[in-house]
Amino acid sequence: MNGIASSSLLMIRRIFAHPMGRVGGSIVLFFLVVALFVPLLAPFDPAFQDADNELVPPDLTHWLGTDQFGRDVLSRVLYASQAAIIVGCTASILGGSVGVLVGLLAGYFQSWVDTLAMRAADMILAFPGLLVALLFVIVLGPGLLTVSVALAIASTPIFARITRASVLQIKQREYVLAAIQFGSPTGWIMRQHLLRNCASPIIVQASLIIGISVLAESGLSFLGLGIQPPTASWGLMLNESRGFLYDAPWLALAPGFALSLFLIGLVFLSDALRDILDVGDLVEAGR
């Protein structure tokens, strides 16, 4: 455990030494802090409807104004970072664990399971993630949990494919062949050699998936098919602002800028990770 802690600390240090990583890392860190401490930071209850103060333009009390129900926009924008981070992390951690496991097994055993898993992955990957997520949301119904699960499912095949490709490559290395030959336990080989050596592309992919998932969530929420009111989400806020573009543009501007800033931070961060971990810049298939 100590090893993991110290290597993550080293990783963070290297991210902040990288010019793009410094910008991206700071932005992402900022949103993480906001999401964690939002009850302390937000000036108002994000769900509190102040009927006397509807559509108030930004002023000293409501820094970013209020919406059509008199809710404080700043508080809602801050609270929405929670939803974004929950969706992003669920998609990349859940999709990542399942995908990596499938890819590891498929790459290591290379039997009909492999063929089947990869065919299924290809099948899902033939379609844009947003549409796959949309399909699942139609079936599962909208909401924070279902959107997170849908995006995790959509990202699973990406992790599976990347892991499998790395495993196939590493499996050919002499020390792994030797370990197999000497009858080392399979689980040990997988943990010790394979998983450890395909960590870099997986980490980069995970950082990309967070961004892709947050983007997809905001898109779904914008359509009214994602996170449901009264939970705060940037996409949902943008959706709700559509009727008020002429009278209350701050309703669109605030969540839009917050969402873009977070996504730009993630792009910079994954670019930096790609550099630091030396994962080729041609891997970006741009899903």
Place this chain on the structure above:
Amino acid sequence: MLKYSALRILKSLPVVLISAFVVFSIMLLVPGDPALMRAGPDATPVEVAAVRQEMGLDRPFVEQFGRWFVLAVRGDFGKSFVSRVPVSELIANRLPATLQLATLAVFVAALAGIVSGVFAATRARSRADWGISVGAAVTIGIPDFWLGTLGILVFAVWLGVLPPGGNADLFGDPLLALQHLALPVIALAARPAAVLSRFTRAAVLDVAREEMVWTARAKGLPEWRVITRHIVPNALIPILTVLAVQFGQMLAAAVVVETVFAWPGLGSLLVGSILGRDYSVVQAVMLMLVVAFILINLIADLLYARLDPRIRAGLGK
């Protein structure tokens, strides 16, 4: 080339069938009974049973799928649950708008992405390269529907120079139609263009390191010819993969962007139908989108073979 094309087309047929099956299965999985919805809230159980029989919902699932698929291939998607209009008619009304938007957007994205990527690569590590790289990274972080909303705010609400939404007849009044297209196309094309620009830069730099580029220079060719005849065509093959993926992404993104601009295309039809639980329309539009993705991938693969004699010879592995 002919044999390759035939094989490639044959290979995509099962994908169409499986995707169609998945799309059709939504019907069964969604909450709520379609027969109940069709019959209306006041229907008696007998009436609902009649509707169920009429819709074929009492038959085995595979048989239902078979009937639906065969009819769909012929262009018959049944009637909308909600408006009772034939689905094919709804689609026919909406398809042209989406096609205009998507083709124009993919063209703009390809042009902007490839040109800026090649430009950045030929001036690698210069100030212009740096500017393009940062610009692309930032653009990738901006969601299309937010860019669209921002566009409406700036150009329609504040400056009043472009319409905030809707479309116009491209052939009746091209100028007005282009004004309507401008913002949606930019919103839709920006992200793919940025992805493409970054990828193009990397791909061009990759090819530029190859020895054949020096052979070309050693012939005494001017640098622009080395770039256009040797570097870019060789970089174009991987770029084409990304372009195909981005085109697919764009069709999915169009669902959102059409909603932003109240663009009367398939995307807004899909969203409206999902919200209105009009599942026969949802199925039909989903199937159209799925077939479109498969077609895009097919065309990309055929283009590869056109560009790369090695793939032509290998008959696609």
Place this chain on the structure above:
Amino acid sequence: MALLDVRNLSVDARRGQRDARIVDDVSFALGAGEMLGIVGESGSGKSVSVRAVLGLIPMPPLRIAGGTAEFEGRDLLRMSARERRGILGRRISIVFQDPLAALNPLMTVGDQIAEAIQAHARLPQAAVDGHVVELLNAVRIPNAAGRARSYPHELSGGMRQRVLIAIALANDPAVIIADEPTTALDVTIQAQIMRIFRDIRRTRGCAIVLISHDLGLIAENCDRVQVMYAGRVVETGTVSDVLREPLHPYTRGLMEARPDQDLQRAQLTPIRGRPPTAGQIPPGCAFHPRCDLYRGRERCERETPVLRGDAAAGRLAACHYFDEANRGSS
């Protein structure tokens, strides 16, 4: 009067914050119709020095740090890119080592040869096509007209190398630079390719620079040889002189490390140690850590030896003590 006269050429490579010299003070002259061999291990700067003369190196990270390269009375290193393009492929051509990497996989070989012709001449398509077939015949590719429509991946390694030679020949150049043209090929094909080079020289009278790590190949084909080590020329002379009586201990080492039936030796003696990498070249004589004549002498460690010997005969070596070795061996 030399056709191509390179003097004091130096090339730097940017490594991190500082420059490392990878070609240091290299001079060579090529007479019309002459065949010059440049030999050295990989990393000795033999290929970079010649490519630098033609501007065929990536700049940056490389940079020409000094020198001149006169060709037909003009300095190749100081002319505009446009002027140099007028000479490249027309008066001076180059044949690269790996013919698969050096050909564009997306163009037919005929088109690639035609491109070389059309870079310098406006000709009707039929004339170009005819010329392409002639060139393919000249490099002894059977069924030339049919082969012109082939793509590189459809040809064997030897055939591809012939195509590269045909490209080089396209405008009947005065100089062909052959940069390890046979390294990627097996021995029988190697002999065929070298025969083509000898033919070209005989029938067209063009001068050839053969760059190789194989001293035997150079001995069989060239008039003069130039030995390079760690970016510097360490010995130069006619092939017969150098082979009969190598002056520099490195050249001597190269000869002893070469499998050669004529010498009837039972075993090969490899040069001990490894060649230095650029940026880590030992001070003084770069070869001293591997040298038999060094024997701990301070001069070898401190002072870089300059080429000396019989300048009029072009018989030079850069070693402080090569006289000792000669005395020892004769």
